[in-house]
Amino acid sequence: MRIRELSAEECVEILGRSDFGRLACARHDQPYIVPIHFSYDAERNCLYAFSSVGQKIQWMRENPKVCVEIEDVADKNHWTTVLVFGEYREIEDLPEQWAMRKRALELFQQRPEWWFPGAGRTDKREHSTMVVYRIRAERISGRRAARERLQGEAD
Amino acid sequence: MRIRELSAEECVEILGRSDFGRLACARHDQPYIVPIHFSYDAERNCLYAFSSVGQKIQWMRENPKVCVEIEDVADKNHWTTVLVFGEYREIEDLPEQWAMRKRALELFQQRPEWWFPGAGRTDKREHSTMVVYRIRAERISGRRAARERLQGEAD
Numbered sequence: 001m002r003i004r005e006l007s008a009e010e011c012v013e014i015l016g017r018s019d020f021g022r023l024a025c026a027r028h029d030q031p032y033i034v035p036i037h038f039s040y041d042a043e044r045n046c047l048y049a050f051s052s053v054g055q056k057i058q059w060m061r062e063n064p065k066v067c068v069e070i071e072d073v074a075d076k077n078h079w080t081t082v083l084v085f086g087e088y089r090e091i092e093d094l095p096e097q098w099a100m101r102k103r104a105l106e107l108f109q110q111r112p113e114w115w116f117p118g119a120g121r122t123d124k125r126e127h128s129t130m131v132v133y134r135i136r137a138e139r140i141s142g143r144r145a146a147r148e149r150l151q152g153e154a155d
Numbered sequence: 156m157r158i159r160e161l162s163a164e165e166c167v168e169i170l171g172r173s174d175f176g177r178l179a180c181a182r183h184d185q186p187y188i189v190p191i192h193f194s195y196d197a198e199r200n201c202l203y204a205f206s207s208v209g210q211k212i213q214w215m216r217e218n219p220k221v222c223v224e225i226e227d228v229a230d231k232n233h234w235t236t237v238l239v240f241g242e243y244r245e246i247e248d249l250p251e252q253w254a255m256r257k258r259a260l261e262l263f264q265q266r267p268e269w270w271f272p273g274a275g276r277t278d279k280r281e282h283s284t285m286v287v288y289r290i291r292a293e294r295i296s297g298r299r300a301a302r303e304r305l306q307g308e309a310d
Contacts (some may be wrong), residue, residue: 022224024179024186026296033224035236069177069188103223116260 001077006142011082014070014142015040015047018082019111021070023049023135025088026141027060032059038068038135047135048091057131060083060088066135077147086135104132107135161297165236167227169297170202172194173237176225178204178290180214182242187214193223193290194262202239202290203246203259212286215243218307220289232302241290259287278306 004107006014023036034056038047047068051057053131060066073079178191189211193202202223206212215221217282219242228234246256 022177022188024181024188024222026179026181026184026186029184029218030220030240031181031222032240033177033179033188033238035224035226035228035233035234063184065185067179067186067188069190072189073190076192079190082286083188085185085187144204 013144064088080144082142085139166297195275207216221241235299
């Protein structure tokens, strides 16, 4: 297996055509992973997403440092991952944040059935508030793996 | 979208037939996600995995609290996730740990091409040491989502 680092351009290109990944946040040194749908804004170098208020939002309000991972796995021997290290910020329904909120909502609406599953609910939080947030990308990296041919294997 | 919590039995059943997920570790409140292959040992309630020494191993040596996420996504409307919160422990090549190491290696070998991609390497760490470790599961939870039929939709 040969693994190579992706260039910044390659990472941005993958982010631009992705809308699904996993977000990790942490509280008191305990990490927590949750799948998210997002929209990448190349101009502002950030990811937009929305969610009802639950553990993930509560944890990110306490500690805004997050990591988002995007995968493109063809099979065990051919896969690409992109990592975004960044900071969580809520986009509130306030006049000074309307432009950003509008931008986020425009990007969300380019995704088919964009209101799933951020709008998903368990019985416990039937009427919870929806939070729109962004992850400001501070560092982006990526890796691509390809299996090397073994001696005797066909081309 | 209706989301329900899985029972402990359902989570264990999914873990038993999974060998791929994402691990999050954290250092100084910064989470980090990495895809891993693992083998679940129901008897000891732990996951076994191996890796060359890199950022993930270094971070887990500093802070052993981790989270592993397993997904089974049919489509945007039908998905299952299982989360394992647990503690990282290395299984060293010492007489008192040989039984556990043997058990881990036996489970690894039940996976096809089990030596990928834990044995993957970038040019930077051509000759690095391989670490065998386990995640002792402290808390396991899971969720399954299914889209509710909309009015007028066929059965």
